[in-house]
Amino acid sequence: MKKKLLDLVSRFYFIIIMFFLYAPILVMIVLSFNNSRSRVVWGGFTLQWYKTLFSNRQIREAFFFTIGLALLSAVIALLIGTAAAFGIHAMRRRGYAIMMGVTNIPLLNADIVTGIALMLWFIRFLPLGSGSVLIAHVTFNIPYVILALLPKIEQMNMAIYEASRDLGATAVRGFFTMILPQLTGGLLSGFFMAVTMSMDDFMITYFTRGAGVNTLSTMIYGEIRKGIKPEMYALSTVIFAAVFLILICVNFWPSNRKAEKRREGII
Amino acid sequence: MENIIELKNVTKRFEDDGSAAVKDFNLSVKRGEFVTFLGPSGCGKTTTLRMIAGFDTPTSGSILLDGRDITALPPNKRPINTVFQRYALFPHLNIYDNIAFGLKLKKIKEDEIRKKVTEVLEIVDLAGFEKRSTSTLSGGQQQRVAIARAIVNEPEVLLLDEPLGALDLKLRQVMQRELMRIKKEVNITFIYVTHDQGEALTMSDRIVVMNKGIIQQTGDPVSIYDEPQNAFVADFIGESNxxxxxxxxxxxxxxxxxxxxxxxxxxxxxxxxxxxxxxxxxxxxxxxxxxxxxxxxxxxxxxxxxxxxxxxxxxxxxxxxxxxxxxxxxxxxxxxxxxxxxxxxxxxxxxxxxxxx
Missing domain, CATH: 2.40.50.140 (Nucleic acid-binding proteins)
Known part of the structure; x- marks a missing residue:
């Protein structure tokens, strides 16, 4: 009896959690297909909001800018973050602790503080525009790459790198054939994390963009101030779907799995 | 017999605290000799081996190979190969590709590589294992592949860093005899690192007993055992009053x-x-x-x-x-x-x- 009750309570708790987490998103997705401007009446299924969405030049531009920004900032952050992760790995205890602290600051810092700080900095040195947004995104993406990569570097099998050098491989060849393959998983998850974070960001973009530069999130914000239109539901659904897709990629990427197995084989 | 490896006043200090891992190390190894560095962990034996391999560079002093100074030469340029402590086989390559790794880098023709790999697999008693994956092998077999991968390159010197440390006692004794047989067959100079005095006494032509980065005694197994020159050697080699x-x-x-x-x-x-x-x-x-x-x-x-x-x-x-x-x-x-x-x-x-x- 008691067990049954406990079961019921835990099930109820779970449903409540899921409800508050996902019901709003679900409602939004449903409304994006609603053939009515009302937020309470179901007027039948339609794709017209998506149609108007993609026929809007401004929104299209913002969409491609968002994607381009996410990919480019992730690639740059990946390059800088990888070098940084190797550097931090080589540090001794004290420097290591300090650098990890420094890395964590942008993660824990309120976005609005980072955003305003970067804005002040950019105003002084370069015009606000797509360039400043890119630099800002690279800045907050680097820590994610470092955090994804550092544990992989730490558990890396260095002996096989040395073995390859011993058998005649140059340092560069040894790095690409022995070290890089061990880091594929970390590099991929760092990259996708950076892409997601970049697409997700509103606050920092809002403060560091110039006039006329819009990502989807700043675009939605601007539109919504003028009044909530169903196109925005459609747009938000698209963003949600994109991020969801990337998350699935990160978790089920085949080489990610393979790298995992390979490492287990080594250890 | 001429000297193949010479270490002259080799000192290695750690970067962090400046303490010396190896102090003023002088040694000549003759061609074809089986020399063992013996000592407790932290005595500098592995550091010395890594300097000969080229993974570490001495803080001062020089290392000569055939009279030529190789102190600054990177490991890939040295005609020296290593059998690593935990084998360090390439997990993404099969046995054949593991062993062929060095030969392929030397741009040797494919059919010649095939011939050499087959030969060396026979030497280490693993004929027919070419297509197997490294993860299907037992510890002893992995050890043999590691040895084959090194000797197939016909190095001037083979370095062995506690190669039997991960094996159980029975297998260790079998592999000791195997190593001595392989040594005879390929006739390469062996420099062997171990903390196991029994292993050192069994296999070596000459033993270098080390402690705290300093050579305590150099000599053949009998003289090391029977005439230890100081209390450390006497205590470390066998039991003593x-x-x-x-x-x-x-x-x-x-x-x-x-x-x-x-x-x-x-x-x-x-x-x-x-x-x-x-x-x-x-x-x-x-x-x-x-x-x-x-x-x-x-x-x-x-x-x-x-x-x-x-x-x-x-x-x-x-x-x-x-x-x-x-x-x-x-x-x-x-x-x-x-x-x-x-x-x-x-x-x-x-x-x-x-x-x-």
Whole structure:
């Protein structure tokens, strides 16, 4: 009896959690297909909001800018973050602790503080525009790459790198054939994390963009101030779907799995 | 025989605290020799090996190969190959590709590589294993692949870093014999690192005993075992009774107040010395029949011998004898003068003990 009750309570708790987490998103997705401007009446299924969405030049531009920004900032952050992760790995205890602290600051810092700080900095040195947004995104993406990569570097099998050098491989060849393959998983998850974070960001973009530069999130914000239109539901659904897709990629990427197995084989 | 590897005044200091892992190391290895670096962990033996391989560079001093200075040469440019402690096989390559790795980098023709790999697999007793994945092999088999991967390149010198450390005792003994056979077959100079004195004594032509980055003694296994030059070597190689003594005059040493004849000469009169006696050289005799009497405190049957402890004065003697004794009874200890080894006291701490010839 008691067990049954406990079961019921835990099930109820779970449903409540899921409800508050996902019901709003679900409602939004449903409304994006609603053939009515009302937020309470179901007027039948339609794709017209998506149609108007993609026929809007401004929104299209913002969409491609968002994607381009996410990919480019992730690639740059990946390059800088990888070098940084190797550097931090080589540090001794004290420097290591300090650098990890420094890395964590942008993660824990309120976005609005980072955003305003970067804005002040950019105003002084370069015009606000797509360039400043890119630099800002690279800045907050680097820590994610470092955090994804550092544990992989730490558990890396260095002996096989040395073995390859011993058998005649140059340092560069040894790095690409022995070290890089061990880091594929970390590099991929760092990259996708950076892409997601970049697409997700509103606050920092809002403060560091110039006039006329819009990502989807700043675009939605601007539109919504003028009044909530169903196109925005459609747009938000698209963003949600994109991020969801990337998350699935990160978790089920085949080489990610393979790298995992390979490492287990080594250890 | 000419020297193939020479280490001249090689010192390696750690970057963090400047302490020396290897201090003023001098050694010449002859072509075809089997040399073993023996010592406890942290004695600098692996660091020395890594400097010969090219993974670490000496802080000062130079390393010569065939008379040519290779101190600054990267590992891929040295005709030296290594068998690593945990094998370090490439997990993404099969056995064939593991072994062919070095040959492929040398741009050798495919059919020649195939021939060489087949040959070397036969040498290490793994014929037909080409297509297998490394993860399907046992520890001993992985070890053989690691050896094959190194010797297939026909290096001038083969470095082995505790290659048998991960194997169990039985397999270790089999592999020791295998290694000696392989060594004979390929006729390459072996430099071997181990902390296992049995392994060193079994396989080596010459043993370099190291402690705290300093060579304690260099010599063939028999001289290392029978004539340790200081207390560290005596204690590290096999078991020993090491006791204070006074060299009364040539061929006479005073141990625990008793004059005992020995064969050592060349010490100052009444010089304080360390006396080393191997437990198997002591015999249990009737009370009063030996050079000293004591109380038998412990007798353990070890199969091939009895392990006996006898308390005499303030020193507990360790004896390995095929004669038993009765605990709690008095007994005498006897020794042949030949089996007493006299050593100078170290001048200061054991860190300062250097090679004495």
């Amino acid at each position: 090491i006791i204070d003594g006074i060299m009364v005059r040539d061929r006479l040493v005073k141990i625990q107040g008793v004059d005992v004849p020995c064969v050592d000469t060349g010490f100052a009169e009444n010089e304080a010395v360390d006396v080393v006696i191997r437990p198997e050289d002591l015999d249990i005799v009737e009370e009063g029949a030996g050079f000293i009497d004591g109380l038998v405190t412990e007798v353990i049957y070890e199969g091939a011998y009895y392990d006996i402890r006898v308390m005499a004065g303030d020193y507990e003697w360790h004896i390995q004898s095929n004669m038993s004794a009765t605990p709690g009874k008095k007994a005498g200890l006897a020794i042949l003068p030949d089996n007493i080894q006299i050593m100078h006291k170290p001048r200061s701490s054991d860190e300062e003990i250097i090679e004495k010839d």
